Structure formats: C-alpha cells, structure tokens
Amino acid sequence: MSDASVGAPQIDAPQRSLWSDVWVAFRRHRGAMLGVVIFTAIVLCVVFGPMVYGTDPQFIDVRARNAPPSLVHPMGTDNIGRDIFAQVLQGGRVSMLVGVVAMLISLVIGTLIGVLAGYFRRLDGPLMRMTDLFLALPLLPLLLVAIMLFRDTLRVLFGPEAGIFLLIVFLIGITSWMQTARIVRGDVLALKEREFVLAAKSIGTPSRRIILRHILPNVLSPIMVSATIGVAGAIITESALSFLGLGFPPDFPTWGRLLYDGKDFMTLTPARVLWPGLAISLTVLSINFVGDGLRDALDPRIRGR
C-alpha cells in the first residue's frame, strides 16, 4: 500500500474537491488500478493494433491454413488461412464499440426514466410498472427473436454490417436500462427532499433547470458505476448473440463471432477459441474490477476509512 502516501499532501491542498478524493480512494484500490491498466492496454491494442500490426484480417494465406502459432502468424491461422491475431484485434474494435454505444443508449434511457419517475410523482407509478414489466421479460430469447425478425429489413436499409450493428446496439440498449433507472430513481427521491432543491424551488427555478443543475450532478456516481457494469454486460450479450450464430455476419469478426466460428475447429486449432474467449473474459474482468473500485471510491461511508 505505498499509494497511501499520495493522499497525504493533498489534505492541506486548497482545492480539495469530491473528484480528487474519489481519485485518491480509487488509487488505493489495487484491483481497480490493475483493472484500469489492463483495460487501457486492451483498448490501446484494439484501437492502434490493426494499424501497427498491418496484416489484413481478411487476407487469405492459402499456404498456411490451420497453421499453429508462428512468427508470421502469432496466434496461428483459421481454416481458410486468415490471421487470427489480426482478427482478434479487429474483432475487439467491434465488440468494444458495441459495448460502449449500447451502454450509452441504456444509460440515457435509464437516467431519463429514473429521473422522471423520481422527480415527478405522477409519472412514478406508470414508469416503475413499465420497469418491472421489462424486468419480467425473458431477455435473451426476445433478443434472439428480435434479431431473427429484423435482421433482413435492416440489412436492406443500412447494409449488412451497419444494419446489424445498429440492431444489436439498439436492442441491447433498450433491454438493459432497468437497473440504472431503479437506482437513479431511488437517489432522486432522496435528493428531492433535500434543502438545496427546496431552496432552488422556492426562488422559482423551473423543474427542467433543477433537474439539470441540481439533481443530475448528484446522481452522477451511481450512473458511472452502472456505466461500467453496462459496458461489461453489453460485451457479454453481444458475444452471446454472436456465439449463438445470430450476431454479426461471418466475415465481420467480433470476439463472439470468432468463438462461434472457431468452436467447430477446436481439436485442430484450439487457439481459435482460446484467444477471443480470453480477450472477452479479460476485458469484462478488468471492467468489473474498475466498477468495483469505483463503487467503493464513490461511497462516502467506505471512502473515509
């Protein structure tokens, strides 16, 4: 715990804000820092890797089909001779993008519904009934069904890759906002009774500005925690859909799709399932550690210690 000394000089520092406190507490969480390091490394690999590595993931090296790992192909090749390392890097871009965009959609919906339900008493009943209803839906079967039904329509409208991307991101987004909405609503209900909201109300601040200026900044911490959980969940869901064969098209690698394509060649080239699976697990694990650390750092009862 050598990091503890970092916090010491800041005690006397004049500008000691909430976020600097949170950062100090976050730094002390070993798992969270490790998570940040690993996650950043994966993101950097995925973003800049394809530029540095240079091999085209769709290039077919006919002479080296099902090749074991070598210097030319660090993770070997698949059954038609495409480089697996390049595919994992490229697939990571899509998986990460799906995770982040789906998380943003679900956060916007969840926050909106949570704030509306918590702030306006008349909307509380109907919105929370709707949340309960969504929680009672069997999500994985419905996602599969929805993809089966709307895949072709969207493919015609936006092209094979963009269409399925929009569909998956949208579907994951609208089926994963419920927990965020519940947490935000709970926090808003408590905040609404606080004096500073009462003061803002008494000087005639309109509801819209109270929400934007006073309520939203105060519910930012639960939203941030749900954001980390949301990214991890969305990556897993996308991989699960792709793994069941109902995700992205075959020549468009994502981590789940690579697993799905590789599972029939496990005896021949086990690397085809090991690396993409490891990438998913490591990403989700690091995000979960970050979320854990963030939750502890943002919780004032724990942060004091």
Next chain:
Amino acid sequence: MFAYALRRLLFAIPTLLVISFIIFALLDLSPGDPTANLPLTIPAEVREQIRISLGLGEPFHIRYVKWLEQFFVNEPLHLIEQATGWSFGEGQRMRVISWQTRSPVTDLILERLPQTLWVVGLSYLVGILIAIPIGVISAYRQYSWFDQFGTLFSMIGFSAPTFFTGLLFIVIFSVWLGWLPSIYDTNLRVTNAQTLWLQIRQMIMPVMVLALFNAAQLSRFMRASMLDNLGQEYVRTARAKGLRERAVILIHVLRNSLIPVVTVIALGIPTIFGGAIITEQIFRVNGIGQLLITGIQGADIPLVQTLTFMFAVLIVLFNLVADLLYGMLDPRIRYE
C-alpha cells in the same frame, strides 16, 4: 400474508397478459412469411390457402385471443387429461402446433424438458452447494488469503462467459486430456453401472460450467449476508452465553444469513433457463434451449412464442415465490 399472496397473484395476471401481448405482437408483426420457404411453383391462391390453414387469415386481435385460449385453456386441459386420464368436453381442442414439425408444441417441450431439468437443475444445486461454504468461510475469515482467493474466483467466474468456460473445458478435458466426452448423448439409457458412469461422465462438464458461474454470483451474496449478520448483537449474545463457535456460526448466523440468499436463489431460477440456452448449445444437449434456437432458425413462430412466454411465466412466478419466501422466512417482515 395470505391476502398479500392473493393480491400479488392477481397482479401477476395483468403483467403476464401484457407480456404475452408484447411477445405475440413482436412475432406477429414481423416482416417474415411462413410460406416463404415453400417451393416457388406453388400458385398464389394455393399459397393463400396454406396461410389460412396456418391460422393467418384472421385479423390480429382475433388471433391473439385465440392464441391466449390455446395457451391458457386448451394446453393445460390437455396436460391434465394426459396426466390423469380424465376427459373434458368432446376432446377436440385446437392445440398450438409447431410449423416445423407439425406436432403440438407442448409435446415437443415435454420431450426436451427432462434433459434441461437434469443438466440445469443439477448445476444450480451444485452451484449452491459450492457457493454457501465459500461464502461462509470468506465472511468468517474476512480479508484472509481464502477470502482474497474467493473474491478473485468469483470475479473471474462472474466475468468469464459460460460460452468461453465451456469451450475451455472442452479444449482441456476432451481435446488435450481426453477424459470426458464433449457431446451430450441423450439416447444413453442408464441400465447398469457402466452406463451410469458414462452418464455421469458426460454430465460433468455441462453441469460444472453452469455451476461455477452460479457459484461465483451466489458466493458473493452469501459472503455479504454473513458479514451483515456477524456484526449483530445476537451473535455476541450467543457467544457470551457460552455456545461453541461452531454452533454460533452454523446455527445462528448461517440460518439468518440464508434468508436473503434463498430469495436470490429463487429469483435466479428462471435466468438459469436463459443461461441454459448457451450451455446446451456448447455441449449439444437437446434440451429446451436448443429447441428455442432451432425454432428461431427455422422461423417456427408458434414454438418460439410458446417457449418465450413460458420463460416469462417462470420469471413472474419465481419473483412471486421469492417475495413470499422472504416474508415466510423472516418474521420481521410483515406484508400488509
């Protein structure tokens, strides 16, 4: 308590109706055509007759009500008739027919249910049996190496998706070591010790994959719940009156800590069936999950509707069970 249970049960009915409507509408308004896979040589008027014979001639709301009748009246009555041998009415009821196989959907599901229940049910049980000791020891020796290791184990188990752990198990135990079969053989009949051994061997991997995933989540809940209770006054009282440590932990604290965990277990049962979809696909278990996937791939709408709605019923039901269990196990909670 009884009034509360009744009210909750009554409230579940509109919830289920709305869900059934969503599922029906989503599938029905979809741009697919069930006759699209038939040969192109079929003339248009015959095609129209096929559509009518599939029950697609009526307007939307009439089909919905008919589907509800099939699902809530005809199929349960049929099940009761089969189970007891009684007969109601003239015995000519419209049943939900699968488009792919032309056989009643309920029969297909009943055929697949045992495999799913064996694999999934057993894995849930094993998961609970792994999770509770881990949770108890982690909480009792908080911050010890066992606790740290348990935390890491549950984090990994929680993060690694079952479709990766399953494939990893296959690579290690089937491909490299060759100890266990990677495909679940449903035709295997257990008649003697040898087939029993084969059955156990083929069940180890699917059961353990799901069990580890469930154990990872449950052990966290167990640990948190134990920690909550260990700091309570009654624990000090129990120790002060001279009870052995074993009795304090295993009788007093464990029983109280299990209350929230039991509700979490009840809430988790329906999601298990969702997780089974993936596990069954990995190990080729021909259970309900695989039925759903084949139904989806073949655009078999009645089958998919029934299965999806069945999952929804399970979720609503076990939500209810969890709430009631909580009230029954914890006398401090009083439902009005």
